[in-house]
Amino acid sequence: MSLNLFAAAAATALIFATPVLSADLAVTMRLSSAELAQLVAKTTDGLASTPLALGAKGPLVIAAHRSQSGEPEIHDGLNDVFVVHSGQASVRVGGTVEGQRLTAPGEWRGGKITGGQTFALSSGDVLWIPAGQPHQVIVPTGGDFIYMAFKSAN
Numbered sequence: 446m447s448l449n450l451f452a453a454a455a456a457t458a459l460i461f462a463t464p465v466l467s468a469d470l471a472v473t474m475r476l477s478s479a480e481l482a483q484l485v486a487k488t489t490d491g492l493a494s495t496p497l498a499l500g501a502k503g504p505l506v507i508a509a510h511r512s513q514s515g516e517p518e519i520h521d522g523l524n525d526v527f528v529v530h531s532g533q534a535s536v537r538v539g540g541t542v543e544g545q546r547l548t549a550p551g552e553w554r555g556g557k558i559t560g561g562q563t564f565a566l567s568s569g570d571v572l573w574i575p576a577g578q579p580h581q582v583i584v585p586t587g588g589d590f591i592y593m594a595f596k597s598a599n
Contacts, residue, residue: 485510505596521551525574530588
């Protein structure tokens with residue numbers, strides 16, 4: 446339990462204190478809970494996502510809102526850290542994937558995950574997914590799941 450609290454505090458610190466690199470100077474970025482919810486208020490085909498501008502040297506940070514399950518994903522060179530804002534979902538991680546397609550260099554989507562472990566996530570939870578691990582967000586019918594995804598190089 447204390448590890449989860451530590452991870453949540455560390456992730457929150459990243460959200461609110463990560464330097465944003467502009468062309469001329471670094472500034473601090475703060476994103477309130479309400480601003481996050483507004484960024485991804487309306488989904489299209491079950492997903493809304495907004496990359497946050499942290500500069501070329503910062504991690505890729507995506508604000509995401511899912512109102513339906515996503516397809517399996519594999520990122521060959523990127524770790525994912527999910528920090529849950531609101532809602533509930535299960536995330537299946539690991540196992541093997543059959544039928545995936547290459548969507549960009551090192552990025553795979555689709556197919557079906559067999560095996561792995563399923564994690565139930567809700568508000569305040571943090572999940573680390575190492576690079577190369579298949580994963581899929583599964584949203585209950587009629588549900589909403591809003592989270593931040595921090596993507597960092599392996």
